[in-house]
Amino acid sequence: MRTAFGRTELPEEQEAHLRRAVRLAWLTIAFLVTAVTAVYLAMGSSQAMKAAWAEDLLSFIPPIAFLLAVHRTRKPPTSEHPYGYHRAVGIGHLVAATALLAMGAFLVFDSASSLVKAEHPPVGLIEIGGHVVWSGWLMIAVLAYTAVPPVLLGRAKMPLAKSLHDRVLYADADMNKADWMTAVGAIIGIVGIGLGLWWADAAAALFISGSILHDGVSNMRVAISALMDARAETYDGHDPHPLIGQIDERLREVPWVATARSRVRDQGHVFHVESFVVPVPGHTPTLAELTQARRAVVALDWKIEDMVLVPVEQLPERMLPSVAAEKAADPDRHDAGR
Structure with a gap:
C-alpha cells in the first residue's frame, strides 16, 4: 500500500524521501540525547555552555514535531475535518517557533545580565584517570562532539524538506546546519575564560542566544503567515510557489x-x-x-x-x-x- 498524506498518494520518489526523513528524525533525537547529556555534565558555571545546552534541548522540538505531524497528516479526511489534517504541519511549525522565540528571548536577557554584572564564571581543574586537567578542555571536547553531526544531518534533511514541502523539516534542517556556530561560539567563550577574558563567556552566550532568537522570529513569521492562509510559498517561505x-x-x-x-x-x-x-x-x-x-x-x-x-x-x-x-x-x- 502506497504512503499517503490524507487522500493524496505520494509518488515513489517522495515516498522514499519521507521514509528517509523519518529515519533522520529518529537519528537526530538519538544524537541529541547523547549531546544534551554530555553538555549538561560538562557545563559547570559557563554561560556559553548553558546557552549551548538550552539550544540542544530546543533542538528536540522540530524532529518530534515533524514525526507527530507526519503521523497526523496520514489520516484521511473525516466529516469533522473535511479538509484533512494537513494543518498539523503548520501547528508543529508554530510550536517549534514559539519555543525558539521564548527561550531565545530569555537567554538573551540572561546572557546580557551576566555581561552587565561582570560575572566571572569559574572554570577549575578536574581529575580524569589520575591526571589533573583544566575542565575547559573537557568542555571544548564535548562541544566539538556536538558540532559536526548536526551539520551532516541538516544537509541530509534540506533536500528532503524541499521534496516533501515540509516546513517543520526545513526548520529542523536549518537549525541543524547552524548548530556548528553554536559550538564554535561556545568554544571561543571557553578559550576566552582560559586566557583571562572573563567577558568572552557571556559574549559567546549572547551570540548563541541571539541566534536562537533570530531562528524563532523568522520561523514564527513564516508559520503565522501560513496559518493565516497566505499565498502558497516555497518550503523555505522566501518566494511565491x-x-x-x-x-x-x-x-x-x-x-x-x-x-x-x-x-x-x-x-x-x-x-x-x-x-x-x-x-x-x-x-x-x-x-x-x-x-x-x-x-x-x-x-x-x-x-x-x-x-x-x-x-x-x-x-x-x-x-x-x-x-x-x-x-x-x-x-x-x-x-x-x-
Missing part, C-alpha cells in the same frame, strides 16, 4: 479558456486551489470540459490535492488582488522576497 503560475498557465492553454487566475492555499504538505476561468466569448463549458481542465491541473504536481474550478464572466479582482496591489499593501515583504 512556482506552481501558482504553472496552474494559471495550464488553464490558459485550454482552448475554451480566455483567461484564468487562481488563489492557492498551503495546507501543509499539499495545496488547495481555487481557480476562476473566463470562457471565450460565446462558449459555455460543459461538465466534461470542466472536468478535463481540472484533471489537467491536478496532474501538474502531487501537491495539488484539492481544486475548485469556477467559470465566471470576468475575473473577480477583489478576490484576486494583483501583484502590484499586494506589493503596495506590503512592500517590505516583497522586497525581502527578492
Whole structure:
C-alpha cells in the first residue's frame, strides 16, 4: 500500500524521501540525547555552555514535531475535518517557533545580565584517570562532539524538506546546519575564560542566544503567515510557489479558456486551489470540459490535492488582488522576497 498524506498518494520518489526523513528524525533525537547529556555534565558555571545546552534541548522540538505531524497528516479526511489534517504541519511549525522565540528571548536577557554584572564564571581543574586537567578542555571536547553531526544531518534533511514541502523539516534542517556556530561560539567563550577574558563567556552566550532568537522570529513569521492562509510559498517561505503560475498557465492553454487566475492555499504538505476561468466569448463549458481542465491541473504536481474550478464572466479582482496591489499593501515583504 502506497504512503499517503490524507487522500493524496505520494509518488515513489517522495515516498522514499519521507521514509528517509523519518529515519533522520529518529537519528537526530538519538544524537541529541547523547549531546544534551554530555553538555549538561560538562557545563559547570559557563554561560556559553548553558546557552549551548538550552539550544540542544530546543533542538528536540522540530524532529518530534515533524514525526507527530507526519503521523497526523496520514489520516484521511473525516466529516469533522473535511479538509484533512494537513494543518498539523503548520501547528508543529508554530510550536517549534514559539519555543525558539521564548527561550531565545530569555537567554538573551540572561546572557546580557551576566555581561552587565561582570560575572566571572569559574572554570577549575578536574581529575580524569589520575591526571589533573583544566575542565575547559573537557568542555571544548564535548562541544566539538556536538558540532559536526548536526551539520551532516541538516544537509541530509534540506533536500528532503524541499521534496516533501515540509516546513517543520526545513526548520529542523536549518537549525541543524547552524548548530556548528553554536559550538564554535561556545568554544571561543571557553578559550576566552582560559586566557583571562572573563567577558568572552557571556559574549559567546549572547551570540548563541541571539541566534536562537533570530531562528524563532523568522520561523514564527513564516508559520503565522501560513496559518493565516497566505499565498502558497516555497518550503523555505522566501518566494511565491512556482506552481501558482504553472496552474494559471495550464488553464490558459485550454482552448475554451480566455483567461484564468487562481488563489492557492498551503495546507501543509499539499495545496488547495481555487481557480476562476473566463470562457471565450460565446462558449459555455460543459461538465466534461470542466472536468478535463481540472484533471489537467491536478496532474501538474502531487501537491495539488484539492481544486475548485469556477467559470465566471470576468475575473473577480477583489478576490484576486494583483501583484502590484499586494506589493503596495506590503512592500517590505516583497522586497525581502527578492
